[in-house]
Amino acid sequence: MDVQSIKQRFGIIGNSVLLDRAIDIARQVASTDITVLVSGESGTGKEFFPKIIHQLSPRKHGPYIAVNCGAIPEGTIDSELFGHEKGSFTGAHEARKGYFEVVNGGTIFLDEVAELPLSTQVRLLRVLESGEFIRVGSSKVLKTNVRVVGATNIHIPDAISSGKFRQDLYYRLNTVPIFVPPLRERQEDIFLLFRKFASDAGEKYRMPAIQLTPDAQKILVSYRWPGNIRQLKNMTEQISIIEKNREINSETMVHYLPQLNVSDLPILYKGDDANKFTERELLYKVLFDMKKDVNDLKQLVMTLMQNDAPASSMHENQQIIKRLYQDEEQGTTPIHPIIIKPDDKTMDELIQEPEEIEESFSLQKKEIDYIRKALQKHDGKRKDAAKELGISERTLYRKIKEFNIE
Ligand SMILES: Nc1ncnc2c1ncn2[C@@H]1O[C@H](COP(=O)(O)OP(=O)(O)OP(=O)(O)O)[C@@H](O)[C@H]1O
Ligand SMILES: [Mg+2]
Secondary structure (H helix, E strand, C coil): CCHHHHHHHHCCCCCCHHHHHHHHHHHHHHCCCCCEEEECCCCCCCCHHHHHHHHCCCCCCCCEEEEECCCCCCCCHHHHHHCECCCCCCCCCCCECCHHHHCCCCEEEEECHHHCCHHHHHHHHHHHHHCEEECECCCCEEECCCEEEEEECCCHHHHHHCCCCCHHHHHHHCCEEEECCCHHHCHHHHHHHHHHHHHHHHHHHCCCCCEECHHHHHHHHHCCCCCHHHHHHHHHHHHHHHCCCCEECHHHHHHCCCCCCHHHCCHHHCCCHHHHHHHHHHHHHHHHHHHHHHHHHHHHHHHHCCCCCCHHHHHHHHHHHHHHHHHHHCCCCCCCCCCCCHHHCCHHHHHCCCHHHHHHHHHHHHHHHHHHHHHHHCCCCHHHHHHHHCCCHHHHHHHHHHCCCC
16 A cells, blocks of 8 residues: 555545655554554644554454553553453452453554553563563463554653663664654645645534635744644634634634744744844844843842832832843743843842942942933932932932932
């Protein structure tokens, strides 16, 4: 069976080279008993692969079972997979066969295989290497003939580094790796998938299929789709149900893409002058925000330098601190690499750093300088000078006295 026929038979949409390559590997290994590990981000369509492998293998008339390793509680997973003897634990009233025994002659799909507890990983390695296993509460070694296909959406080498996954099992499982590409790496398939999901939804809810304006199509294709095909399918279904107008424009579309931000639209920033301008504007905004923060910080330092800060300026300071952090939390600046908060230190920690004492002299000089300039500019009018400096008139009065400013 060729790749196109497989896609047709299993309802797989898409023509990207990466997807075809993944299907082709499944097609080639199907006839063997080799263990396969399917990896790829969440929602990429990994679940098609164990089915393809089983259906195209000589085991196709044998049993097939899909086990979600992440959904079975740690306490019962050994018994689910390998069975148990009567009385082996509280509640084990009867002996029970596990999946590896039941599926003898067939295929087991171990979905979310990286979620297996370490003790179960030892048992799995043994059954993969020798076909041998032991029921929980027994000492009798049993044999089975099962083909295993695993799937994971996490990067297993990371799980190995953090001690959550056995390296030997990874090598054994990953004999033939199949990588299912994320949707953003098969952009040519996005519109095809949308059309299919839109027509399915139209049929299901007995409504005309939704259509996209050219602008909405552009957004659809350039969005990063962090939830991949599952997200595209759900979104298409949602729009199909909710929107009365069957022609969807970009504004409507954006409402259904909640994480839509700069980093989710990588393609829009490629070689398009109009969009480059937007990017420049965003950078200006970052700079303006930073300038505003620096001014706020200046004001904060000035008021903190007064030893006897009155309650009113304490309140002012709190407002400034709140503003500085609020801006950041609310993400008014949509460009992530620029982080204004230094080393995650709190304002108190920053203020108490020892260098502050040495620097305070030059800061003090500067402060006096600023106050003088402001007073000169406003012909000695304290009210206007205080406004210019961003401090209260009372604070300015105290400073003039404290520093003996003419
Ligand atoms: N190429 C495709 N054509 C049509 N439907 C697809 C395709 N790929 C995925 N789907 C659909 O997308 C949904 C998600 O796919 P699937 O359940 O296989 O994801 P997954 O990779 O197992 O994700 P997870 O790691 O979160 O379990 C399913 O409804 C599936 O039918
Ligand atoms: Mg899955």
